[in-house]
Amino acid sequence: MKILVTGGAGFIGSHLVRYLIQHSTHNEIFNLDKLTYAGHLSNLKDVSRNSRYHFIRGDICDARLVTRLTKQVDAIIHCAAETHVDRSIHQATPFLRTNVIGTQTLLEAVRRTAVRRFLQISTDEVYGSISVGRATEETPLRPSNPYSASKAAADLLALSYYKTYGVPVIIVRPCNNFGPYQYPEKMLPLFITNALQGRSLPLYGDGQNVRDWLFVEDHCRALLLLLRKRRELGWKPSVPFPHAFARTLRWFQTESTWWRLIKEAEPAFHRFSKIQYPSLQF
Numbered sequence: 001m002k003i004l005v006t007g008g009a010g011f012i013g014s015h016l017v018r019y020l021i022q023h024s025t026h027n028e029i030f031n032l033d034k035l036t037y038a039g040h041l042s043n044l045k046d047v048s049r050n051s052r053y054h055f056i057r058g059d060i061c062d063a064r065l066v067t068r069l070t071k072q073v074d075a076i077i078h079c080a081a082e083t084h085v086d087r088s089i090h091q092a093t094p095f096l097r098t099n100v101i102g103t104q105t106l107l108e109a110v111r112r113t114a115v116r117r118f119l120q121i122s123t124d125e126v127y128g129s130i131s132v133g134r135a136t137e138e139t140p141l142r143p144s145n146p147y148s149a150s151k152a153a154a155d156l157l158a159l160s161y162y163k164t165y166g167v168p169v170i171i172v173r174p175c176n177n178f179g180p181y182q183y184p185e186k187m188l189p190l191f192i193t194n195a196l197q198g199r200s201l202p203l204y205g206d207g208q209n210v211r212d213w214l215f216v217e218d219h220c221r222a223l224l225l226l227l228r229k230r231r232e233l234g235w236k237p238s239v240p241f242p243h244a245f246a247r248t249l250r251w252f253q254t255e256s257t258w259w260r261l262i263k264e265a266e267p268a269f270h271r272f273s274k275i276q277y278p279s280l281q282f
């Protein structure tokens with residue numbers, strides 16, 4: 001199967017590209033990524049020379065490029081997005097551009113082609129905070145920040161393209177992912193790397209908030225199942241949380257060059273950290 005992965009140089013996208021190549025001998029992967037501050041080709045150095053992997057640097061808002069690529073593939077897994085809630089609170093416009101217009105650009109291209117599956121990677125954040133219990137697919141959308149609002153808008157566009165044009169859309173709303181290669185502005189890698197550096201951990205609120213966590217490899221396995229079946233996936237997480245967390249921790253301990261380059265040298269990381277954590281030293 002020929003699969004276009006958008007945002008394949010980011011955290012989840014890079015795991016997915018690797019997973020799709022390693023778990024099939026015939027998948028051919030096209031990775032379309034703009035390489036924003038969150039995208040790193042070093043995330044994929046182990047597969048970059050594989051003949052079934054192709055990297056295209058570009059923007060999902062570029063209709064001509066997206067149309068050309070869409071004509072070449074059987075399925076699309078749409079991961080590309082602006083993803084950091086705190087950044088969206090400081091500056092929402094890039095979130096609306098990429099997450100809403102970018103998704104619509106892809107959907108518009110897909111409706112004119114023979115693509116058999118369009119997996120829209122959304123987020124459980126579209127449901128907002130749930131004070132008791134958990135969200136179901138019927139829970140109303142109550143996004144509470146520009147990031148989640150832009151993802152909810154993209155989901156509604158995807159549904160509208162399914163209903164209006166029959167675009168074969170499947171929307172996935174995963175909870176917080178964690179694992180190797182997660183950009184160190186996100187909570188878990190920020191806490192892990194700060195702890196390794198002997199720095200404080202910027203906890204929001206009183207520490208009583210509860211989140212669900214999903215190991216990124218389990219997420220990738222679910223996405224592959226969604227490409228292959230319709231229903232009755234039989235999926236459940238396979239890596240127990242303590243193992244997944246220990247593997248993640250070990251990876252950040254071993255691969256310190258990867259995150260130190262970001263934390264010590266990337267202007268995008270420094271600009272944001274100064275605004276978000278003015279009293280902390282990074």
Ligand SMILES: NC(=O)c1ccc[n+]([C@@H]2O[C@H](COP(=O)([O-])OP(=O)(O)OC[C@H]3O[C@@H](n4cnc5c(N)ncnc54)[C@H](O)[C@@H]3O)[C@@H](O)[C@H]2O)c1
Nearest residue numbers: 007009010011012034035036038039059060080081176177
């Ligand atoms: N990480 C999580 O915990 C989590 C949880 C739920 C849902 N999601 C969703 O999963 C997807 C992937 O998240 P992630 O954590 O891997 O994100 P990430 O920020 O690590 O990576 C995003 C990637 O998208 C690329 N990108 C951004 N704008 C682009 C554009 N206009 N054109 C092409 N490429 C562009 C970036 O360069 C980067 O490689 C997102 O859609 C996100 O909303 C993530």
